[in-house]
Amino acid sequence: MIPEEQPPEAGKHGAPVAWPPLDVSIVTHNSAKHLTALLGSLAEQAAFGTVRVTFVDNASSDDTVAVLLEAQLRYRRTFRAFEVLTNSRNVGFGAAHNRAIGEGSAPFVLILNPDTRLQTNCLARLLRTAEADESRIAAWEPRQVPYEHPKKYDPVTMATTWCSAAALLMRRSAFEDVGGFDARIFLYCEDVDLSWRLRRKGWRLRYVPSASVRHDSYEFAHQIKPVQTVQTLLGSLYLRNRYGSLADVLSGYEVFLRSLLAPPLFKGHRKATLLAGGRYLRSFLHFWELHTPSDVGFFDRLDFAPMRLGAFHQVTSSEDAGERPLVSMLVRSIGRQAQLRRALTTIANQTYDNLEVVLVEDGPATLAQLVNSFTDLAINYLPLDARLGRCHAGNVAMQAASGQYLGFLDEDDELFADHVEQLVACLANTGARAAYSTAFEVATEWNEGHEIVREGPCEVVFDRPFTFIELSVRNFMPTCCVLFERSLYKECGGFDLALDRQEDWNLWLRFAMQAGRFARIRKTTSLYRVPLPEDDRASRQTAMLEYYEKARASNKDVVFALPAEELSADYRTLLECHADGHARPWPLQKPTSESRARRWARAPIRILRKALGHART
Incomplete structure (x- = not known):
């Protein structure tokens, strides 16, 4: 009723x-x-x-x-x-x-x-x-x-x-x-x-x-819904006809054949796929009539946009979470106003509303006017008057912060709107003192005014569970991904001033040795940028490698200080991670005979795509 x-x-x-x-x-x-x-x-x-x-x-x-x-x-x-x-x-x-x-x-x-x-x-x-x-x-x-x-x-x-x-x-x-x-x-x-x-x-x-x-679309995470599976495949074929290039259309046929020949996901899957193929052929001219390839279309198998990790991460709304402790976002800047404006805007767009920003300018004050334009943000602006380095700026920010939790956002990085909300929920639910998520790496070219000229594709480079073993040899948590208790800074100190790169890796390791394992949410909630031009990328990599050796030297004894049960747990986690990364390729593999059949079915498409490639050149 x-x-x-x-x-x-x-x-x-x-x-x-x-x-x-x-x-x-x-x-x-x-x-x-x-x-x-x-x-x-x-x-x-x-x-x-x-x-x-x-x-x-x-x-x-x-x-x-x-x-x-x-x-x-x-x-x-x-x-x-x-x-x-x-x-x-x-x-x-x-x-x-x-x-x-x-x-x-x-x-x-x-x-x-x-x-x-x-x-x-x-x-x-x-x-x-x-x-x-x-x-x-x-x-x-x-x-x-x-x-x-x-x-x-x-x-x-x-x-x-x-x-x-x-x-x-x-x-x-x-x-x-x-x-x-x-x-x-x-x-x-x-x-x-x-x-x-x-x-x-x-x-x-x-x-x-x-x-x-x-x-209430799914009864449980990763549920396979037959109608959605078939209709999304059919819709992808329709949209490739209307918006895609000839290569997109041919790739759609490959996706269709893969779906048809892969192990069925539900009873009647192959029959439903064949019927969908028939509907596609009957509607071919309708969608081809408006065929105008343009940059509005995006096709990646059955996706229509780049996808963030975390499709089945259960979102915890900050309004439903009860207590909302103050979170301090710590921003280090060297005065690149166009980049900083973007970073601050992504903080202003957060769904979590109990925030402060501690902005430390590593150098003379040049950002006051920009700071004053963000009337909806509580910003504590701290210019250093002289260039003292990123580690010093980070330590000043941590010292000045008032929040229960702290997170870093460099001026060329950006947060998706639920970044703080989901990490705070993770910390509350797990009882951990630090938590991290995943981030996109975006290769970017800027002009002299630090405005974006060109971007490469988004890629999740680091998608790893927490283990002391791996953290002792490399950093898999980009700076913008981590939210931690301010008390850890009080207990462990801040950045090592001898490190102009890899300083976050060293800090995370010291925090972990003090507080235990970081909690993790497998959801993309931020992005960081690296240089797109080859020369800039190479010089950045050289600097990172130089400081990698310095940071690793201070990390080398960490594993030997861990109890045997921690090492055993780490080893099991790494084995599970390796298995999970290779057990479910797309599409699922069938026995050899079907793999040959699939290769045979794809052969005409491969030949056509190869011919098209030669024709373009």
Whole structure:
């Protein structure tokens, strides 16, 4: 039963007093069990009389429609309108949303899956962001919990290359400008296609992780869902036809054959894949008709954007975590303002709100005006007046910090929005005194004004479990990845002033010997930059190697000081890590006979791609 509603007060749950008209579009198919939670969360956050809700049911066989009709009566005073439409057959996700959205006229449209529910302040934060944004922003995507979508976004501008339509606020004018969803895409990937058509027409997309929705998409981590598996493969083929180069199209055929010939992931997998191939052929001309290869498309097997590690890391929202201790972000700068502005912006974008910044300028004061422009950040700015070195600057920052936890962010590094939130949660959940995550390494070229000219691909170079054995011979925790108790600095001291490089490695090792193992979350929450030009990269590597020997000399006796049980645990961890890294290549290997069959099936594609390569040269 759906509980009797109470009209919400204006401004409740962070809602703006003057709420813009909003149309909510929800498509259902056998969704009865989810509707009570969804409607309760929506009614709780909707400003009275401004929200129109339209449901389109795709031929449900359960009591979804009956539940909706009951809700229509109960929520009649809460929403501006509550409409229930039905289809005699399942026409698909996109086509049904096109119908629902066409019923309204509000300037903003909120698309929701029936298995979502809005978290605290979600709607208010989305609408405030949308109203403040410029007119060419088309869509605002909230963060999904408990599993955040792992696609990479720009942590400075919060721009994203595509938005999930499981929960999405859209500008109606943008949606209508591109003709809505492509009804030929039945389920999955229709949101990627919509996003890319928007970007192709000059619209931009925004990620808003401060607004969250709970999406009950998976019953458990790493769940394989047959419909999602097949429809994503089919959608990838469609999108390669529409946006990809000829090489992308051919690579799609290779992905299809790999999926067909790999060990089945579920009963009927091969049959479903073959049927999907038939649907692709029947729709080939529809998607090829608009074939315009451009930089809006991105294809990596079945992914449509670079992916961060941590797809099934359970996100802990800081609002749900209870106590939020003060965290000090320590920034060392040598006055590169363009880089520093980006770094500080990523701190300002954090979903964790109890933060201070300790900014130490290694040299005379040149950053006061920039610091004053960040009115939403509590920044303790400490210029040193003379160049004293990165280690000295780091020690000054640790000494000046007030937070229970400290983390470093050099001026050329950047944080994804949940970096602090997830590391604080990890420390609270594990009882560890230090924790680390993974980071992208991004090869970058800057101009003389320290603005980004060119970037290489993102790569996770260090993805290692904590072991004393490995830490004694190399650093696998980049500076920006670690959050630690301030008390460790008091107990162990700061950076070794004799090390101008590898100083973080030495510090982590001393902290670990004092506090024990660091906790780890296998999620990409930050990025650090290395030089892209070969000469700059080579000189950096030379300097790192020089200081590597100095740092290693002070680390050499660490392993011998460890108890035997610690060494045994480390050895088991390293063995498991090695096995995990080689046990599940993509795709899973079959016996030799099938491997030969797969190679035979790929041969025409290899020949074509090779011929195309020769033709280009």
